[in-house]
Amino acid sequence: MNRSVRWVLSALGVAFTAYLATGGMFWTRPVDAPIVLVLSLVTYLTVTGLCIFWPTRPMTGADPRGAARPAVDGSAVTAVTAEMSRPAALPLWIALLAFAVAVVVPTATWWAAGDEGRLQPFATWSLGGLGALMAVLVVRRRSIVAWSGIAVMFLQSVMWIGIGPTLSLGAVGSAIWVGGAQIIVLLIDRAAVETAELTRLQREASEWLATQEGRRRERRVRVQRALAVAGPVLSRTIAADGDLDDDERLQARLAEGRLRDELRGPRLLDDAVRRVLEDVRRSGSHVTFLDEGGLDGLDERELAAIRAELADVLDGARSERLYIRTSTHPDTAVTVVGRSRREDGVDEDVDLWREIPRPKK
Template sequence: MISIRFVISMLGVAFTSFLIARAAWLTGPVDNLPLLYTTMVVYLVSAWLCIFWGLSWRTAARTNSVSVGRGNERLPVWVCLVALVVAMILPPAVSLGVGSGALTEQYATWYIGGIGATMTILVVRRRPWPAWSGTALLAGWSMFLLGPGDALGLGLVGSVVWVAGAQFFTFALDRAARDTERLSELQRKASAVHAAQSGQQRERRIQVQRALAVAGPVLGRTIASGGSLTPEERTEARIAEGRLRDELRGPRLLDEAVREALDAARRRGALVTVLDEGGLDGLDEGQLGEIRRELADTLRSARSERLYIRTSPDDRVAVTVVGRAASALGLSDEDSVDLWREIEHPIR
């Protein structure tokens, strides 16, 4: 793929080469032919220096970027000074080479278009002030050497228009680039919000499906029996209610082993409370799996009549399991605690 900057650079090379080829076609005598050819070579060197400085051929051949002259493509100051020096010495040198009798000939006024092209390149390479300074030098020299009327008629107006057009082009391109960046940022934010909303909707659907799977059969039997449930059915309804609360309050703590351990605790009459209060953010499935395995083992060995399972925001502790025995006469709340287990964060 070829970048736009590479195409523009090649157009600049072709145009400056055309100007020199046109200037080299001499249609009349000149006073100093070596000086004239020297000015052509000096011009080409300075113009191509402005075009090719910082251009990566590998990048130009392999990328398809729409950026022209942004960031590191800005010309260094010393290259701009070279272009300004050439704009200063080229008009009098060309006029001296062709002689006073041929100042308005085609091969004697090529510097007007040549310097205008170089200043246009400076604008595209993000150096507008040197470009307009060089344009002012060109206007001053051409009017001094040719007269205002001949200078304007022989290409000075076109050179000024080129520089002004390049200024407008680069301004519009920079603005389009900024708008594109803002649009890309808005699209990224919109995609992130959409993804988050999709994840939340998917999670809600999963929770609703689990709730229906847990509570649906119990509700069906309750409706069918008119609310008259057997002791076994009441136990199943209490367990179903606990499952539903677990799914809503602590879904990240649950897997099949934990659910089975919670059901077993409830079937033996324990009151179980599961709360996810944060602290598990950033853990991957492997780390959550370790926490769940340890939690399931703790619940299987517990004999407490009340179990409280809470996640912890502590940096060390991930989950705290507290078990309390039935309050007996003369026992304080602290004395009734018969299980205290802290499940630590897995080593990351």
């Protein structure tokens, strides 16, 4: 909860409880034990002050409804959710001290006021005052103790002044205050849960939009690279109406291969890999080049090491068909397989097999 809001609420709580306790300071008739009345007021005000001002920290990592919540990155916590996080409950010993006040103060007040003064405002102030104290306990997350205090106060009041005066002089209002405080706390907790959920959804939406924007940029870069690679060949093909000589057909085939490489496996490409791939294709090999996501999580230094080893593997390879694929195996980054026809020209043999290991962390 925001500190300024908390101090305002604390000031209102002090003013309200002090107003209710003021009724016990003005005696309209002689009392049997004035010192007991004074001590009851002082005890009440002291314990109420403890309940209002005792500092507690927000319960990080806890759902406002009391359930465990998964830990989240600190950067994801906004100012709104931080201010609405659930505060820790009041220490139990202070709550039990307030419950003891609910047990002792009404009895002491009515005993000290005497038989003739028990229905006077200076003797019945505790009905409203203790209701306010129990409402404070509800706000400080000690609802069970608060409702127990209301029940004890009600029973004592019936014993000392009877059921009629109990209902008409403030006990019902005290129960309503505690019930209202309980409802407000539940609504605030629900608002905190929904605010945190909305914040999470907004963060996920922002991350999704950022991802899509990154993919759009990547697609634009790939399209520009594709136009740079295939544009001249396409222009020449259109100008010649498809009538290309052998060298132009070779250039078209190489351009198609480069274009496929840029679209299917850009993370495996650098200048050295592009050079050896073109040399392999010029020698007549058919190359299938595919990145299927096995390189996710590798940084640029690790990718550079994989590219360098891939260039070494492909340098001088003369297989008729080369298959280059990334691997999802935890120990293998890239698999290179070469196949060539046997001398009988029917079946194929594997004449190249190389697994490039995944760099160790």
